[in-house]
Amino acid sequence: MEKNNGRRVILFPLPLQGCINPMIQLAKILHSRGFSITVIHTRFNAPKPTSHPLFSFLEIKDGLSETETRTDDNTWLFTLLNRRCETPFRDCLTNLLGSSSDSETERISCLIHDSGWTFFTRSVAKSLKLPRLVLNTYTVSFFLNHFALPKLRREVSLLSQDSEQDDLVQDFPPLRKKDLLRILKEKREYLEPYLNMILETTKSSSGIIIMSCEELEQDSLCKARDAFKVPIFAIGPSYSNFPASSSSLFTQDETCIPWLDKQEDRSVIYVSFGSLISMTGPELTEIACGLRNSGQPFLLVVRVGLVKGTEWIEAIPEELMAKVNEKGKIVKWAPQQEVLKHQAIGGFLTHSGWNSTVESVREGVPMICLPCIWDQFVDARLVSDVWRVGLHLEHRIDRNEIESLIRSLFSGNEGEAIRERMRLLKEKVGRSVKENGSAYRSLESLIDHISSF
Incomplete structure (x- = not known):
């Protein structure tokens, strides 16, 4: 780890294994570059603080019942979490900022939250004058195009021809029509408003962090930069230096x-x-x-x-x-x-x-x-x-x-x-994650960006 730089970053993962792993990996990367780390997390699927003794962990109430945590409708689960966590999250973050203002040695640089936190992260961070970045745990190709799903759902009857099942979906490459039909069959009553909130929250952020790289998704990254108009940091699969095993649920x-x-x-x-x-x-x-x-x-x-x-x-x-x-x-x-x-x-x-x-x-x-x-x-x-x-x-x-x-x-x-x-x-x-590689340069830009707040 580099010498502590006197700055703290607040991380807020969505409570799923596939979202916690990259957030904890990001925490390890930032900590290795001198940042102190605080992870705010829900009681549901809470990470294990003992596995990460160098980080601070703060648990907030999520209001989920045992029955609700067993649902297989993730969009509904995320909607419930977004509705119920606003006040506990605001109170937690306000207390953190208050403690930081009293410190002469360290201050909070920014909040980094999963893209699935949408209903309140933007308004809370804005009211507290705290810069906010979004961590996207999907492939860029999916994240960029999945906002079209509600429109495609309304057109699903046009996709049902058996002879066209292997055709590409022009609005959602590289999906085939048979793939799209399977996605749209999922029960997603809350999908459209939830996607709209993700889009608004992401576009109004101070930057997007992506666990991918130019070598995997160059075309999609170019399109994403045009679509979102905020800095995008494709920092690559950096887990090889920061394994995720310790964040397993x-x-x-x-x-x-x-x-x-x-x-x-x-x-x-x-x-x-x-x-x-x-x-x-x-x-x-x-x-x-x-x-x-x-x-x-x-x-x-x-x-x-x-x-x-x-x-x-x-x-x-x-x-x-x-x-x-x-x-x-x-x-x-x-x-x-x-x-x-x-x-x-x-x-x-x-x-x-x-x-x-x-x-x-x-x-x-x-x-x-x-x-x-x-x-x-x-x-x-x-x-x-x-x-x-x-x-x-x-x-x-x-x-x-x-x-x-x-x-x-x-x-x-x-x-x-x-x-x-x-x-x-x-x-x-x-090569992308090594010195002068695309992901390495993107990580350097991210460190500079966070340090500028």
Whole structure:
């Protein structure tokens, strides 16, 4: 860490694993550059302060009932959080600023909040005369275009022709029409007003921070700079120097690492569907069968709650479990960054969340994409259609399809070509975070920007 620069930054993550990880990584980056860090967080999905002893943590009440925290409608959940957290957040921030004004050695530079905090962050920061930046945890391609979803929902009847399912969506590249139909089928009663608030809150900010880089999304970044008219800092996948494992909301099973140590190099398919996805028992069985039939050793993450109505893996028939255990290992949660770095990993069957996608690129691991919700459909198309460093299951959870794509990825000309493109992309992205790289320069600009407040 550089010498303390006498400035403090306030961070306010949205309480989901995929939002907490990049916010904590950003906190580590800023702390390494001399800033003191305070994290304001909700009681729901609170990060663990003991994992980050150099930061200050302040919990605010969120007013959520246990039933409300179990909803699978994230837009509704975010709307509730935005409605109920305004007063607790305002009081917390006011107290912090009051304490800072009494200090002769340190002052608060700015607030950085997740783009999902919309209803009150702008007005609260403005009333307290505090500069405000937005952290976007999506791919730029998704964030830039997803404001068109309400308009596209009204036009959804025009997209239902079976013969056009594979066509690109002109207003939302690189999505195919069949991807868009899946996004729009999700229950999102509160979607339009929520998106409008995100857009207004982002455009009125002092800057946007993005965990991506020019090498991954140059065209989208150019369009975003034109659209938002505020500074955009694409600081890249900087997690390699600041791992996210310590910000995990789940207990990680470290026994998978010695198991990987016993496998041949680039032989294992790693399978994980993130912290939000749910599936049925028969779907999990199809995945397990496809993995077993592929002949490749595999590390399968089955999060508690992945299969609704079950405790854990009892949905997999006993006779199949016996065969699964011959070639694979199943854990409840894995230290993903450590797993993807491991020399035994040769592929990643993923839900295509943005964090998982950039981690896989950073480690040069080709992907098989099975997107399930929201931005994952865009991430998967970037992987399979734009960067061409992976294969797409095309939303089919079928044992034969899974087996076929694993075999294609690990052997044959197609797999070899994918691995070579991934090797080149890994090198490009790796250069971006090194001195004079695009992400490195963007980070330097961000530090200067925050220091100017």
